[in-house]
Amino acid sequence: MPQPFAAPYPLSRPRRLRRTPALRAMTRETAMTPDNLIWPIFLQAGRDEESAIASMPGVSRLTVDRAVEAAREAHGLGIPAMCLFPYTGPESRTEDCAEAWSDDNLTNTAIRAIKDAVPEMALMTDIALDPYNANGHDGFVVDGEIVNDPTVEALVKMALAQARAGADILGPSDMMDGRIGAIRAALEAEGHGHVAILSYAAKFASAFYGPFRDAVGASGALKGDKKTYQIDPANAEEALRMVGRDLSEGADMVMVKPGLSYLDICARVKEAYGVPTFAYQVSGEYAMIEGAARNGWVDGDRVMMESLLAFRRAGCDGVLTYFAPRAARIMAG
Numbered sequence: 001m002p003q004p005f006a007a008p009y010p011l012s013r014p015r016r017l018r019r020t021p022a023l024r025a026m027t028r029e030t031a032m033t034p035d036n037l038i039w040p041i042f043l044q045a046g047r048d049e050e051s052a053i054a055s056m057p058g059v060s061r062l063t064v065d066r067a068v069e070a071a072r073e074a075h076g077l078g079i080p081a082m083c084l085f086p087y088t089g090p091e092s093r094t095e096d097c098a099e100a101w102s103d104d105n106l107t108n109t110a111i112r113a114i115k116d117a118v119p120e121m122a123l124m125t126d127i128a129l130d131p132y133n134a135n136g137h138d139g140f141v142v143d144g145e146i147v148n149d150p151t152v153e154a155l156v157k158m159a160l161a162q163a164r165a166g167a168d169i170l171g172p173s174d175m176m177d178g179r180i181g182a183i184r185a186a187l188e189a190e191g192h193g194h195v196a197i198l199s200y201a202a203k204f205a206s207a208f209y210g211p212f213r214d215a216v217g218a219s220g221a222l223k224g225d226k227k228t229y230q231i232d233p234a235n236a237e238e239a240l241r242m243v244g245r246d247l248s249e250g251a252d253m254v255m256v257k258p259g260l261s262y263l264d265i266c267a268r269v270k271e272a273y274g275v276p277t278f279a280y281q282v283s284g285e286y287a288m289i290e291g292a293a294r295n296g297w298v299d300g301d302r303v304m305m306e307s308l309l310a311f312r313r314a315g316c317d318g319v320l321t322y323f324a325p326r327a328a329r330i331m332a333g
């Protein structure tokens with residue numbers, strides 16, 4: 001709510017409070033700590049290796065042993081949570097997506113290994129079929145259509161396998177209808193009532209996911225686009241309805257994705273529902289900042305910190321960001 005100045009100039013001189021670092025510090029409205037960061041990482045098969053992702057300079061896919069080391073490092077930096085994404089080559093992509101709910105797939109193997117070594121680290125997963133799907137979609141494709149209800153059944157199996165492996169937070173990112181309720185009911189029935197759901201509730205059909213699809217090996221695979229399930233970037237009211245729906249089905253926390261281009265949604269979600277609200281600073285946002293920084297066009301560290309602060313100012317409790325360890329190191333001073 002904009003407040004009218006109590007006094008006209010020169011009785012009021014707003015610059016008085018901007019004059020020194022101490023005055024600015026004591027009147028700063030928004031704070032950011034490593035507690036506000038969730039670090040998404042990419043996994044690959046093998047041992048003691050990593051491979052760079054060309055469209056995300058500075059980010060690599062890690063084998064599970066290296067992911068464990070990354071978790072140790074993140075924990076040391078005060079980062080409370082990590083989110084795991086598997087890279088899958090064409091050979092592990094099928095039409096039935098069975099690898100998605102295998103107890104020993106890359107994600108579930110990594111969950112057990114990290115929990116063993118760094119039990120304090122909260123682990124979040126992604127629930128969607130795209131890393132395992134021959135055609136790159138988040139759901140099953142039948143006669144060119146992404147079919148909702150059979151996909152939800154598969155997502156439930158995926159969720160249960162992740163919960164059994166020890167995931168703390170499940171992140172359904174698929175945008176099928178009814179999946180939160182189905183997953184929540186299955187978790188209760190199998191004794192995983194303590195597992196949290198951070199729903200990708202306001203997930204838009206965005207071009208900013210491009211580099212991610214390279215990272216998980218889906219770019220070549222994806223046939224068509226995701227507009228029949230992800231939200232039209234023009235729609236704010238619909239995004240708010242999706243948040244309300246997912247909360248009513250048993251989500252504990254909600255996400256807005258992408259981030260910076262959707263800060264209006266972040267602010268409105270927090271104001272309307274007051275629940276733990278997260279934004280995903282997605283791969284394309286990372287690539288834009290890092291690409292410009294590496295060309296010397298912007299000051300990378302400052303633009304990164306300013307972009308993260310913007311999410312806090314908009315009302316987000318935290319941000320999923322590939323910059324997490326770098327930002328945490330800067331916060332440590």
Ligand SMILES: NCc1[nH]cc(CCC(=O)O)c1CC(=O)O
Binds near residue numbers: 126174
């Ligand atoms: N369900 C897949 C998923 N989970 C997270 C992202 C994007 C993350 C990023 O771009 O950083 C995507 C891509 C998509 O929906 O196509």
